[in-house]
Amino acid sequence: MTVKDPPSNVRRKSEVFTSEVLETMAEARIRWERAQAExxxxxxxxxxxxxxxxxxxIPHLVTGEQIGDIDPISEIGVPGEFPYTxxxxxxxxxxxxxxxxxxxxxxxxxxxxxxFKYLLDHGQTGLSVAFHLPTLYxxxxxxxxARGEVGKCGVAIDSLADMEALFDGIPLDQVSTxxxxxxxxxxxxxxxxxxxxxxxxxxxxxxxxxxxxxxLKEYLAQKEYIFPPRESMRLxxxxxxxxxxxxxxxxxxxxxxxxxxxxGSTALQELxxxxxxxxxxxxxxxxxxxxxxxxxxxxxxxxxSHNDFFEEIAKYRAARRIWATVMRDRYGARNPRSWMLxxxxxxxxxxxxxxxxxxxxxxxxxxxxxxxxGGTQSLHTxxxxxxxxxxxxENARIALRTQQIIAxxxxxxxxxxxxGGSYFVEDLTRRMVDGAFDYIRQIDEFGGMVEAIEAGFPQxxxxxxxxxxxxAFEDKEKLIVGLNAHVLEDEEAIDTLYISDDLAxxxxxxxxxxxxxxxxxxxxxTLDALKTAAAGDANTxxxxxxxxxxxxxxxxxxxxxxxxxxxxxxxxxx
Amino acid sequence: xxxxxxxILIAKPGLDGHDRGAKIIARALRxxxxxxIYSGLRQTPEQIVAAAIQEDVRAVGLSILxxxxxxxxxxxxxxxxxxxxxxxxxxxxxxxxxxxxxxLQESGIDRIFLPGTVTGDVVAYLHERLSAAxxxxxxxxRHRE
Numbered sequence: 063m064t065v066k067d068p069p070s071n072v073r074r075k076s077e078v079f080t081s082e083v084l085e086t087m088a089e090a091r092i093r094w095e096r097a098q099a100e101x102x103x104x105x106x107x108x109x110x111x112x113x114x115x116x117x118x119x120i121p122h123l124v125t126g127e128q129i130g131d132i133d134p135i136s137e138i139g140v141p142g143e144f145p146y147t148x149x150x151x152x153x154x155x156x157x158x159x160x161x162x163x164x165x166x167x168x169x170x171x172x173x174x175x176x177x178f179k180y181l182l183d184h185g186q187t188g189l190s191v192a193f194h195l196p197t198l199y200x201x202x203x204x205x206x207x208a209r210g211e212v213g214k215c216g217v218a219i220d221s222l223a224d225m226e227a228l229f230d231g232i233p234l235d236q237v238s239t240x241x242x243x244x245x246x247x248x249x250x251x252x253x254x255x256x257x258x259x260x261x262x263x264x265x266x267x268x269x270x271x272x273x274x275x276x277x278l279k280e281y282l283a284q285k286e287y288i289f290p291p292r293e294s295m296r297l298x299x300x301x302x303x304x305x306x307x308x309x310x311x312x313x314x315x316x317x318x319x320x321x322x323x324x325x326g327s328t329a330l331q332e333l334x335x336x337x338x339x340x341x342x343x344x345x346x347x348x349x350x351x352x353x354x355x356x357x358x359x360x361x362x363x364x365x366x367s368h369n370d371f372f373e374e375i376a377k378y379r380a381a382r383r384i385w386a387t388v389m390r391d392r393y394g395a396r397n398p399r400s401w402m403l404x405x406x407x408x409x410x411x412x413x414x415x416x417x418x419x420x421x422x423x424x425x426x427x428x429x430x431x432x433x434x435x436g437g438t439q440s441l442h443t444x445x446x447x448x449x450x451x452x453x454x455x456e457n458a459r460i461a462l463r464t465q466q467i468i469a470x471x472x473x474x475x476x477x478x479x480x481x482g483g484s485y486f487v488e489d490l491t492r493r494m495v496d497g498a499f500d501y502i503r504q505i506d507e508f509g510g511m512v513e514a515i516e517a518g519f520p521q522x523x524x525x526x527x528x529x530x531x532x533x534a535f536e537d538k539e540k541l542i543v544g545l546n547a548h549v550l551e552d553e554e555a556i557d558t559l560y561i562s563d564d565l566a567x568x569x570x571x572x573x574x575x576x577x578x579x580x581x582x583x584x585x586x587x588t589l590d591a592l593k594t595a596a597a598g599d600a601n602t603x604x605x606x607x608x609x610x611x612x613x614x615x616x617x618x619x620x621x622x623x624x625x626x627x628x629x630x631x632x633x634x635x636x
Numbered sequence: 637x638x639x640x641x642x643x644i645l646i647a648k649p650g651l652d653g654h655d656r657g658a659k660i661i662a663r664a665l666r667x668x669x670x671x672x673i674y675s676g677l678r679q680t681p682e683q684i685v686a687a688a689i690q691e692d693v694r695a696v697g698l699s700i701l702x703x704x705x706x707x708x709x710x711x712x713x714x715x716x717x718x719x720x721x722x723x724x725x726x727x728x729x730x731x732x733x734x735x736x737x738x739x740l741q742e743s744g745i746d747r748i749f750l751p752g753t754v755t756g757d758v759v760a761y762l763h764e765r766l767s768a769a770x771x772x773x774x775x776x777x778r779h780r781e
Contacts (some may be wrong), residue, residue, distance in 0.1 A: 064740050099642070193649075195651035195652060195702055196651065196657070199649075200652055201651075206680075207678070207680070207706050208651075209704065209708065210650070210702075210703070210704030210705070210706060210707025210708050211651050211703065211704045211745075212700055214704060215652065215702055215703055215704030216700060245762070250656065280653070284653050285653025285654075285655060285677055288651050315729075324654075325654075325655075326656050326660075346696070363695055415751070415752055416750060416751045417752055449731070449751050450731065450733070450751075451731070453735055525659055528656050528659070528660060529660055529663055532755065533755075534661050534665075536754050536755060536756060540675065545752050546754075555734050558733060558734075560733060560735065561703065563706055599701060607779045632676070633676075634671075634674050634675060634676030634677075636646075636658075636659040636662040636663055636666075636672075
């Protein structure tokens with residue numbers, strides 16, 4: 063590990079503008095204010111609300127002297143240098159484009175394997191797996207709660223046999239894979255490693271990918287939790303410790319704002335809660351006895367990109383600055399890689415409309431462009447039909463093409479952080495930073511994010527924001543084309559992907575075949591060993607790997623952990 | 637007329653945790669004067685029907701985005717019928733493919749609201765259906781036995 067001396071954090075007085083220039087700029091600003099007021103007196107603005115999609119107040123104009131106190135080096139700097147406001151790579155997108163990583167999964171492992179190959183053939187550069195809900199909740203396909211759910215929201219994975227079919231013919235030393243899995247992340251991680259080993263891939267050197275594994279945002283927003291918060295955090299720190307020793311190229315967590323935003327938060331709440339979640343993982347890792355610089359370089363982030371173009375760009379820039387600052391100054395990380403916030407972006411599913419669905423291509427383009435201008439490391443663009451169903455092959459291709467057009471035709475990749483230095487963007491970035499630190503302080507006052515969640519604080523903030531947005535939409539303060547403005551009376555439905563309910567029987571039959579042909583003694587032995595480890599202090603990850611290799615199912619392994627850890631229920635409030 | 641006489645259960649069957657819609661509808665109905673009970677997440681058809689009967693609600697709103705609607709929604713209306721509680725109005729909202737709507741309506745789901753619905757439409761719908769249903773009966777009370 064290379065340890066560099068951290069750059070100095072001494073805040074310097076701005077030398078961008080001389081006092082003479084500042085004065086001239088202030089005079090010009092006064093002239094503009096007068097001029098615009100005169101015009102507005104004759105003809106008032108065409109609407110009264112000029113706030114962002116998150117209802118953040120936006121100034122009519124930002125002038126140079128208003129950002130004169132933002133330090134051009136310690137707060138903005140250059141790409142590849144602390145605090146990374148302008149990007150983490152000195153080469154920007156000239157060295158490497160972002161990874162085009164489309165989230166996909168439906169039906170059986172064979173169905174999704176075919177979609178993966180289709181996407182790779184069309185120029186996608188990484189895989190991203192969507193699992194069906196029973197896998198996310200640790201139930202097998204034959205569980206009573208899995209009725210009607212098998213293969214619907216993602217791919218059905220019950221055991222190692224399904225995982226092998228999912229990656230059949232896809233060499234895991236040549237593709238990186240992101241898996242959207244949280245409560246059952248260690249089980250699916252173990253399955254992935256077992257498949258890689260069976261393919262003859264050296265997991266210490268050649269396997270790379272990402273687990274979502276962000277349980278805090280499940281309590282906050284997506285609600286796919288199984289175990290109580292503290293037990294869940296222990297499984298995560300077990301994976302941190304296991305991966306930094308055995309799978310060093312693996313990103314053990316993708317700290318996610320995406321779902322917080324989809325649940326209705328503002329951009330600022332998404333930013334603040336996500337960063338504070340990240341800080342919570344760092345604190346638990348340190349408390350578990352890990353050296354911060356051993357695991358922090360493998361932490362990655364996942365943000366939403368909604369319609370409000372500049373608000374999103376400012377959010378990404380602010381995220382990098384805040385993370386670098388807290389990692390260096392609050393947690394004493396010394397490896398610059400621990401300071402760098404790397405992130406994946408998905409365009410906002412909640413911004414899409416079922417009405418006039420082709421308009422969604424345009425929304426997604428604006429959102430994807432914001433993510434690229436914000437310096438994302440990887441990107442998923444939603445298909446136009448995603449508010450109606452899982453995407454058809456054709457619509458998934460158009461979504462991928464959207465990224466390729468931005469990359470190859472728009473020219474926005476040529477210069478790094480092209481909006482850096484914009485008066486407006488720098489001012490907005492700073493407001494995002496300040497607002498996020500306010501929230502971080504509030505959460506610190508609860509004692510941390512786990513405590514804040516237990517008190518219901520972030521959940522309430524998100525729910526209130528969601529309701530405010532709904533009201534603004536219904537009162538037509540916010541217009542959504544096709545929904546409360548420019549509506550078409552008679553719309554023709556578009557063809558969508560339909561997943562039949564017949565799949566469940568086939569999936570259950572496959573699982574029963576696995577159960578009939580495995581060594582039952584090994585199943586009992588490995589599950590018992592896992593329970594013992596879970597009840598004590600031993601790292602659970604190697605034992606989960608043993609269970610998986612003995613062909614224990616997702617449901618069996620999850621049940622073993624439920625027995626030891628118990629389960630979590632949130633209070634049903636609205 | 638306000639909705640204050642009417643008690644409504646908003647429930648989430650299925651495994652998905654997307655509760656934004658359910659909670660917005662619950663709040664909007666409460667703001668419109670209904671008495672709202674929210675079930676919380678991942679309720680089985682049995683739990684939902686038991687809650688509806690126990691709480692003596694006039695209507696049940698089901699929010700589902702997991703894709704399991706074809707299996708779970710008819711189970712709920714069947715169970716209500718078996719418990720002689722078919723007079724409870726059942727409506728639903730979520731991501732429901734066009735081709736599933738008619739079969740679900742035939743199974744007793746009175747109305748299905750799709751993405752983009754404004755809460756005012758749900759409020760108006762409940763006022764209309766519940767006042768119509770109350771025509772020959774005493775509003776707000778159900779007599780079983």
